[in-house]
Amino acid sequence: MRKFLLLPVLLISISCTLSAQTKPIAFKGATIYPVTGKPITNGTLIVQDGKIVAVGDASLNIPSDAVVQDAKGKVIMPGIVDTHSHLGGPEGGDNSSALNPDTRAFDAINPTSDGFKKALAGGLTTLNIMPGSGHLMSGQTVYVKMREAQVMEDLIIVNEKGVFGGMKMANGTNPMRGTTGFPGTRAKSAAMDRDLFVKAQEYKKKIEKAGKDSSKLPERDLRLEPLVEVLQGKRVVHFHTHKENDILTAIRLSQEFGFRVVLHHVSEGWKVYEQIAKANVPCSIIVIESPGGKLEAMDYSSTNGAALSNAGVLTGFHTDDGVTDSRLLIRGAALSVKAGMSKEKALEALTINGAKMLDLSSRIGSLEKGKDADFIILSGDPFSVYTKVEQTWVEGKKRYDIKNPEDKAFLVGGFKVYSTDREEYHNHDDEIGNQ
Amino acid sequence: MKQIHKIISCLLCALPCMALAQTAIKADIIYTVSGSPIKNGVVLVKDGKIENVGTAKEISIPKNYKIVEAKVVTPGLVDARSCVGLSGALNIPTDQDQLEKSSPIQPELRALDAYNPDEKLVKYVRDYGVTTMHTGHGIGALVSGQTMIVKTKPGKIDEVTLVPVEMLAMTIGTTVQSNFTSPGTKAKQIAMIRTELVKTQGYMQKQNDKDTSKHPAIDLKYEALSKLLKGEVKALITVNTTNDIMNALRLAKEFNFKLVIDGAAEAYRLIDEIKAAKAEVILHATLARNGGDMVNMTRESAGILTAAGIPVSIETGFEGYVPKTHVLLYEAALAVTYGMPYEEGLKAVTLNPAKLLGIDKRVGSIEKGKDADLVLYDGDPYEYLTNICKVMIDGIWVTENCK
Numbered sequence: 001m002r003k004f005l006l007l008p009v010l011l012i013s014i015s016c017t018l019s020a021q022t023k024p025i026a027f028k029g030a031t032i033y034p035v036t037g038k039p040i041t042n043g044t045l046i047v048q049d050g051k052i053v054a055v056g057d058a059s060l061n062i063p064s065d066a067v068v069q070d071a072k073g074k075v076i077m078p079g080i081v082d083t084h085s086h087l088g089g090p091e092g093g094d095n096s097s098a099l100n101p102d103t104r105a106f107d108a109i110n111p112t113s114d115g116f117k118k119a120l121a122g123g124l125t126t127l128n129i130m131p132g133s134g135h136l137m138s139g140q141t142v143y144v145k146m147r148e149a150q151v152m153e154d155l156i157i158v159n160e161k162g163v164f165g166g167m168k169m170a171n172g173t174n175p176m177r178g179t180t181g182f183p184g185t186r187a188k189s190a191a192m193d194r195d196l197f198v199k200a201q202e203y204k205k206k207i208e209k210a211g212k213d214s215s216k217l218p219e220r221d222l223r224l225e226p227l228v229e230v231l232q233g234k235r236v237v238h239f240h241t242h243k244e245n246d247i248l249t250a251i252r253l254s255q256e257f258g259f260r261v262v263l264h265h266v267s268e269g270w271k272v273y274e275q276i277a278k279a280n281v282p283c284s285i286i287v288i289e290s291p292g293g294k295l296e297a298m299d300y301s302s303t304n305g306a307a308l309s310n311a312g313v314l315t316g317f318h319t320d321d322g323v324t325d326s327r328l329l330i331r332g333a334a335l336s337v338k339a340g341m342s343k344e345k346a347l348e349a350l351t352i353n354g355a356k357m358l359d360l361s362s363r364i365g366s367l368e369k370g371k372d373a374d375f376i377i378l379s380g381d382p383f384s385v386y387t388k389v390e391q392t393w394v395e396g397k398k399r400y401d402i403k404n405p406e407d408k409a410f411l412v413g414g415f416k417v418y419s420t421d422r423e424e425y426h427n428h429d430d431e432i433g434n435q
Numbered sequence: 436m437k438q439i440h441k442i443i444s445c446l447l448c449a450l451p452c453m454a455l456a457q458t459a460i461k462a463d464i465i466y467t468v469s470g471s472p473i474k475n476g477v478v479l480v481k482d483g484k485i486e487n488v489g490t491a492k493e494i495s496i497p498k499n500y501k502i503v504e505a506k507v508v509t510p511g512l513v514d515a516r517s518c519v520g521l522s523g524a525l526n527i528p529t530d531q532d533q534l535e536k537s538s539p540i541q542p543e544l545r546a547l548d549a550y551n552p553d554e555k556l557v558k559y560v561r562d563y564g565v566t567t568m569h570t571g572h573g574i575g576a577l578v579s580g581q582t583m584i585v586k587t588k589p590g591k592i593d594e595v596t597l598v599p600v601e602m603l604a605m606t607i608g609t610t611v612q613s614n615f616t617s618p619g620t621k622a623k624q625i626a627m628i629r630t631e632l633v634k635t636q637g638y639m640q641k642q643n644d645k646d647t648s649k650h651p652a653i654d655l656k657y658e659a660l661s662k663l664l665k666g667e668v669k670a671l672i673t674v675n676t677t678n679d680i681m682n683a684l685r686l687a688k689e690f691n692f693k694l695v696i697d698g699a700a701e702a703y704r705l706i707d708e709i710k711a712a713k714a715e716v717i718l719h720a721t722l723a724r725n726g727g728d729m730v731n732m733t734r735e736s737a738g739i740l741t742a743a744g745i746p747v748s749i750e751t752g753f754e755g756y757v758p759k760t761h762v763l764l765y766e767a768a769l770a771v772t773y774g775m776p777y778e779e780g781l782k783a784v785t786l787n788p789a790k791l792l793g794i795d796k797r798v799g800s801i802e803k804g805k806d807a808d809l810v811l812y813d814g815d816p817y818e819y820l821t822n823i824c825k826v827m828i829d830g831i832w833v834t835e836n837c838k
Contacts, residue, residue, distance in 0.1 A: 292524025293759040413725055
C-alpha cells in the first residue's frame with residue numbers, strides 16, 4: 001500500500017470536481033440502452049452530482065428543480081470503455097530489458113493530450129492506456145476517465161481491487177523484435193516470463209512470512225512489487241496475443257501462476273474459443289476493416305466477436321489507438337454484428353464487459369442508479385454509419401458536444417486542429433509511417 | 436506496349452465466347468450514377484456488357500434470361516488509387532513491391548511487371564464491390580514508378596489489365612526524406628524533380644533532331660518522363676500539405692504536364708488555386724490516419740471540394756500497417772456522413788474516378804454498352820449492416836456470397 005500515497009490526493013480532487021454540480025439533469029424522450037437492462041423507448045435518465053439518480057420510462061418522476069434536456073429521437077447508452085488504448089504517449093519499457101514490470105504508463109502520459117478529445121468525440125469515457133507490445137512485459141497500464149485534466153491524478157480511476165491499472169504482457173513476434181536481452185523464440189519468451197514469475201512468487205512468500213513484522217519484510221523491489229499484486233489477483237494482466245498457440249500459452253501461464261488475465265487482440269480467437277471459454281478468460285478484441293499488415297495476425301477474422309461471445313466468453317472491444325481510431329470503436333461493434341454477433345452482446349462488449357475486465361463494473365459500464373454518470377447521446381442507431389456521437393458525459397459533466405465547433409473539430413479534423421507532437425502517436429508509428 | 440494491347444484486345448474478343456448466361460437483374464432501386472436512380476428497375480446483361488437499363492415497365496425481360504433480384508444495384512466500384520496487388524497483405528519484403536528504394540526517381544518501373552492478381556487483398560476488395568482499381572507504384576519516392584488499371588476479377592495479368600500504363604506515381608513530402616538519404620530537404624526534392632524534367636526536355640529535343648546521328652541512346656527513364664511531358668500520361672503526385680500542393684501546381688505549370696493531386700489533405704485550403712490550374716483531385720480515404728503530412732486532414736473534405744465544384748474521386752490509397760487497405764464503400768459512406776450529398780458519394784467511387792482515369796466509356800456507371808460490372812446489395816449500400824451479396828465483372832459473377 002506504500003505505493004498509493006497519491007490516492008488520498010486523488011480522491012480529494014475527484015470530490016472537488018463533483019461538488020460543482022448540484023441540480024439534477026433529466027434527459028427525456030430518448031431510446032435508452034441501459035445495457036444491464038432492457039432497452040427503454042421514450043426513456044428518461046436523471047443524473048446528479050456525477051452519479052445516475054434514476055433510469056426509467058416516460059413515467060419516471062422528474063424532480064422539480066431538474067434541468068430538463070430534450071433527447072427525443074436520440075439514443076442514450078453508457079459511455080464506451082476502451083480496454084486497450086495508447087493515447088497520450090504511454091511509452092513503457094525501453095531497450096534495456098524485455099521485462100519491465102516497474103515502468104508505469106502513468107509516469108509517461110501527457111494528461112492534456114489531443115488524443116483524449118478524439119476519444120471523447122468517439123464516445124469513449126474510460127480507457128485502459130497501455131505501454132506497447134514490443135516487450136514480454138512492457139509495464140503497468142493505467143485506467144483513466146476522460147475528465148478534464150491538468151495532471152495525471154485528475155484522470156486515473158481506482159478500481160474495486162484498489163489499483164488503477166493492470167500489467168501489460170505480450171507474446172508472439174512483437175517481443176522478439178528487440179536485440180540484446182530479448183527472446184528469439186516463443187519457448188524462450190515463455191521461459192523468461194516464468195523465471196520472473198517464480199521470483200515474484202518467492203518474493204510474495206517472504207512478504208507473507210513477515211506478516212505484521214515489518215522488520216522481516218524483504219528489501220523493496222520495484223520490479224516484483226507490482227507482480228505480487230498480479231499474483232494476489234489485484235492487478236490484471238493484459239496479454240497481447242494473436243495466434244492460437246500464443247493464446248494458449250498465455251492461458252497456460254495464467255493457470256500455472258494463478259494470475260488473472262485478459263487476452264488482447266486475440267486474432268485467432270475463432271479457432272480456440274472453446275478452450276478460451278473453458279479457461280474462463282475474458283477477451284478484449286480488435287476489429288479491423290481489412291486483413292493483413294502483420295504476419296501473425298493474418299488469420300484474423302471479423303467473426304471473433306460472434307464466436308467468442310456465443311461461446312460465453314466475456315468479450316470486449318478495443319481501439320489499440322493508433323492502430324484503429326478512437327472515433328471508430330463503435331464501428332467495430334457494427335462490423336462485428338455484420339459478422340454474426342448479436343446487437344445486444346455487441347453493446348455489452350462496448351460497455352459493461354470492458355468495465356468488468358478493469359474491475360470497474362460497480363461504477364461504470366451500464367446505466368443504473370448509483371453508477372457514475374458516464375453516458376453518450378447518439379443521433380440514432382448505434383450500428384448505423386450515419387450515426388454520430390452528439391454528446392459525451394463523464395461523471396455528470398458534458399465533456400463533448402458536437403454543437404460546439406471546437407469539440408466538433410476533434411471529430412472531423414481540420415487545419416491545425418491536432419497537434420503534430422510525435423509522442424502522441426502509438427509505438428507502431430515506425431511501421432505505419434515508413435512509406 | 437503494342438503487343439500487350441494486342442493481347443488484351445484479343446482477350447476482350449474472347450470474353451463473349453465464354454458462353455455467358457444472359458442475365459436480368461431486378462432491383463428496388465438502381466443507382467445508374469450517370470442518371471437519376473431508377474426505382475423498381477431492371478438491368479439486362481448480355482455478352483459481358485450492359486444491354487439495357489430502365490424501369491420494369493420499360494424493359495421486358497427476354498425469356499431465356501436468368502433473373503436475379505436485389506434490393507439495390509450500383510455500378511462496380513472504381514478505386515481511384517490503391518497499391519493493392521503490389522503491396523500484399525503479408526507485409527513482408529517478398530510481397531511489398533510498391534516502393535523501390537534504390538533511387539528516388541525511377542519512372543521506368545512498370546506496374547505491369549509487379550501486379551499480383553492472386554493477392555489475397557484483391558479478392559478482399561472485390562468482395563466489397565471494387566471491380567476496377569487504379570493501382571501501381573506507391574507513395575514515398577519522388578517518382579516511384581508507373582501505375583496501371585486492372586479489373587479485380589480472377590485471371591492472369593494480361594486478362595485483368597485494362598490500361599497497362601496509366602500515370603507516373605510521384606510524391607512530394609516528408610515521407611520521401613525518410614526513405615532516401617537524398618533528398619534530405621524539401622527544396623532538394625523539387626530541385627531533383629526539376630533537374631530530371633529539364634534533362635527530359637533535352638532528351639526530347641535531341642530525339643527530334645533531323646540528324647539521326649544526334650539522337651540519344653534510348654534511356655528508359657527519359658522515355659517514361661517524355662510521356663509525361665508529351666501529355667500521354669498524367670502525373671499522380673501525392674501531396675498533402677498546403678506547401679506541397681503548391682509545389683505540385685508550380686511544377687505542372689513550369690513543365691506543362693497534366694496533374695492529378697493525390698492525397699490532397701489540405702486541398703480545402705487551395706480551392707481557387709486548384710480550380711485555376713485545372714488540376715484533378717484524388718482524395719485520401721475519409722478515415723485515413725491523421726498523422727504526418729496528413730495531420731490537417733478533415734473528414735469534411737469530400738463535401739467541401741464537391742460543393743466548390745471540384746469533382747472528387749475517393750481512394751483507398753496506401754496503408755503500411757494494420758489494416759492493410761480500406762473498404763472503399765465505407766470511405767464513400769463516411770464522406771456522405773460528413774457532408775457529401777448521398778449520390779455524390781457514389782459518384783466519387785464510380786463515375787468520377789472513371790472519368791479521371793479516362794475509362795468512363797467502359798466503366799463507372801450503369802449505361803447501355805458499358806462493361807457489365809455491377810454490385811448487388813440487400814439494403815442501403817453505405818450501411819455497415821448491409822451485405823454485398825453479388826458482384827459481377829464483365830458479365831460474370833465473381834462474388835456470390837453475402838459479405
